[in-house]
Amino acid sequence: xxxxxxxxxxxxxxxxxxxxxxxxxxxxxxxxxxxxxxxxxxxxxxxxxxxxxxxxxxxxxxxxxxxxxxxxxxxxxxxxxxxxxxxxxxxxxxxxxxxxxxxxxxxxxxxxxxxxxxxxxxxxxxxxxxxxxxxxxxxxxxxxxxxxxxxxxxxxxxxxxxxxxxxxxxxxxxxxxxxxxxxxxxxxxxxxxxxxxxxxxxxxxxxxxxxxxxx
Amino acid sequence: xxxxxxxxxxxxxxxxxxxxxxxxxxxxxxxxxxxxxxxxxxxxxxxxxxxxxxxxxxxxxxxxxxxxxxxxxxxxxxxxxxxxxxxxxxxxxxxxxxxxxxxxxxxxxxxxxxxxxxxxxxxxxxxxxxxxxxxxxxxxxxxxxxxxxxxxxxxxxxxxxxxxxxxxxxxxxxxxxxxxxxx
Numbered sequence: 001x002x003x004x005x006x007x008x009x010x011x012x013x014x015x016x017x018x019x020x021x022x023x024x025x026x027x028x029x030x031x032x033x034x035x036x037x038x039x040x041x042x043x044x045x046x047x048x049x050x051x052x053x054x055x056x057x058x059x060x061x062x063x064x065x066x067x068x069x070x071x072x073x074x075x076x077x078x079x080x081x082x083x084x085x086x087x088x089x090x091x092x093x094x095x096x097x098x099x100x101x102x103x104x105x106x107x108x109x110x111x112x113x114x115x116x117x118x119x120x121x122x123x124x125x126x127x128x129x130x131x132x133x134x135x136x137x138x139x140x141x142x143x144x145x146x147x148x149x150x151x152x153x154x155x156x157x158x159x160x161x162x163x164x165x166x167x168x169x170x171x172x173x174x175x176x177x178x179x180x181x182x183x184x185x186x187x188x189x190x191x192x193x194x195x196x197x198x199x200x201x202x203x204x205x206x207x208x209x210x211x212x213x214x215x
Numbered sequence: 216x217x218x219x220x221x222x223x224x225x226x227x228x229x230x231x232x233x234x235x236x237x238x239x240x241x242x243x244x245x246x247x248x249x250x251x252x253x254x255x256x257x258x259x260x261x262x263x264x265x266x267x268x269x270x271x272x273x274x275x276x277x278x279x280x281x282x283x284x285x286x287x288x289x290x291x292x293x294x295x296x297x298x299x300x301x302x303x304x305x306x307x308x309x310x311x312x313x314x315x316x317x318x319x320x321x322x323x324x325x326x327x328x329x330x331x332x333x334x335x336x337x338x339x340x341x342x343x344x345x346x347x348x349x350x351x352x353x354x355x356x357x358x359x360x361x362x363x364x365x366x367x368x369x370x371x372x373x374x375x376x377x378x379x380x381x382x383x384x385x386x387x388x389x390x391x392x393x394x395x396x397x398x
Contacts, residue, residue, distance in 0.1 A: 015245035022252030029259030045268065046359040049366055054270035064355065161270065164355035170298070171351050173358065181275060189270035192359060201327065202334075202369040 041065055041105065042127075043165045048192035049203065055159040055189075060149055062142070063105065064164040068172035069131030071107035072145055082152040083145075087113075091144075107131045110141055134175035142179035150183050160188035271362065276374075288372075292342030294333045296326065296361060297378065299386040300352030303393075304361075308333065311382070318385055320393070323360055330368045345373040350383055 041063055061073040074080050084100040087093055091110055099117040107129040108116035116129070134142045149158070160180065164173060180188060197204045290309045297305040304326050307317045321329055330345065337343045345365060349358050365373045 015249050019245045019249050019252060022249050022256060025256050026252055026259065029256060029263060033259055033263050046356040048269070048271050048359055048363040050269045050271040050363075052270055052272070054268045164359075166354060166356040168355040169351065170349045170353050170355065170358060173355050174349075177275060181277075184277075186275045186277060187272070188275075189272050190359065190362075191268050192271050192363075194267075194269045195363075198327075198367060201367045202331070203367045206369060 041071055041107075041125075043163055044167075045163060045191055045193050046166050047195035048190075049195055049197050050192055051194065052189075054161065054191050058156075058158045059161055060158045061161040061163055061191075062176050064162070064168045064172050064176065065127075065131070066165040066167050067127075068135075068168050069107065069129070070134050070142060070172060070176060071105045071129070071131060072142070073105040074149070076158075077101050079149070079152045079158075083148045086148050086151060087144075106145075109133050110144070134172065134179065137175070137178070140175055140179050140182075142176060143182045146179050146183040146185065150185070160185055161191055162188055163191040271359070271366075273362065288344040288346075289342045292337040292339075293344050293346060294330065295346040295348060296330075297382055297386060298347070298349040298353035298357045298361060299390055300350070301390075302357060303386070303390060305386055305389065315385055318389070320389055323357075323364075326361070327364055327368060330364065330370060334368060334370065341372075343370065343372060345370050347373060347375050348378040348382060349375070350378050350386055352386075 043063060043065055059075050063071040080101050081097060084095055084097045088095055093110060093113050095114050096117050132141050134140050294306060294308050302323055304321045304323060306319055306321055334343050347361055
């Protein structure tokens with residue numbers, strides 16, 4: 001049988017193109033990665049189908065941890081200063097304004113705020129702190145906090161966020177919304193992690209037809 | 216691409232008698248580099264969470280003190296969903312009967328069908344109102360789940376209402392009987 005002999009070809013391929021692609025992808029992933037900052041309060045947030053990205057600026061965030069303890073987090077330092085001064089004068093708390101300004105979150109009853117601020121930052125861990133007392137409906141301290149926040153923002157609208165843990169009990173959340181309501185904060189957002197829309201539901205049909213979702 | 220042009224200098228001729236250095240190949244084996252590249256890529260792919268936290272909006276109504284200011288809802292279109300402990304869900308349509316005959320038990324999986332059925336059975340869509348009554352035993356996750364269910368079933372009219380004592384008792388009773396039968 002006379003079979004035509006194929007010329008032998010080299011098996012080594014030029015890897016350059018592949019190398020280029022690999023490093024292009026690598027640089028993309030390196031640049032898009034944001035490492036999560038270590039959080040002092042461990043909160044596992046629930047999932048929802050909400051698609052709107054949570055705001056990151058001008059936030060007033062109320063955190064409810066798994067034991068139902070409530071913490072308050074603010075991002076604007078000048079606002080924090082105003083709040084510290086207001087609380088110092090109205091409640092006579094004698095807080096260190098400077099320490100208040102740099103504190104990441106607040107979670108102590110008013111009576112313990114001054115000593116709370118004396119703690120070094122790395123010792124303020126969610127499970128050791130008392131949290132802002134909210135359970136007692138006659139003395140819901142979050143109401144006072146919220147009115148100080150609303151006053152400090154002077155008509156500007158900050159983004160009110162509630163970040164709750166999966167297993168936090170409802171009364172804590174109810175106390176938070178009561179504090180909100182008392183200060184006429186009727187619009188707020190709840191931080192969740194995204195989840196796919198279940199197939200076959202009304203919302204799914206709506207998105208299939210290209211209708212815009214109201215948020 | 217990977218090799219460099221070694222014959223640079225545009226044909227620079229060396230004088231006679233000058234020994235030519237042996238030309239070495241500049242081709243590098245890129246395979247290990249590619250390996251390393253892909254290794255790092257896989258690492259970053261697995262560690263990256265592309266998802267950012269999302270936010271769910273909730274608008275509260277202002278508390279109406281006087282009963283005549285409160286919103287009225289047609290009984291036929293109302294479904295009340297109660298959240299108990301351990302992810303239990305209970306519901307009743309319309310008003311709670313005195314013997315609690317229409318008080319039914321459900322769970323987070325089935326409640327969607329219940330809501331859909333109710334939504335499709337009401338004569339006018341604007342009459343369809345869901346009342347959510349979380350008990351003190353339910354968790355924050357339960358509440359988010361049920362609010363999410365409102366979004367999923369496109370129930371635009373819903374309200375968060377405080378639970379009544381009788382309803383708390385009913386929940387406790389049916390939860391107790393459920394554990395008894397399962398034991």
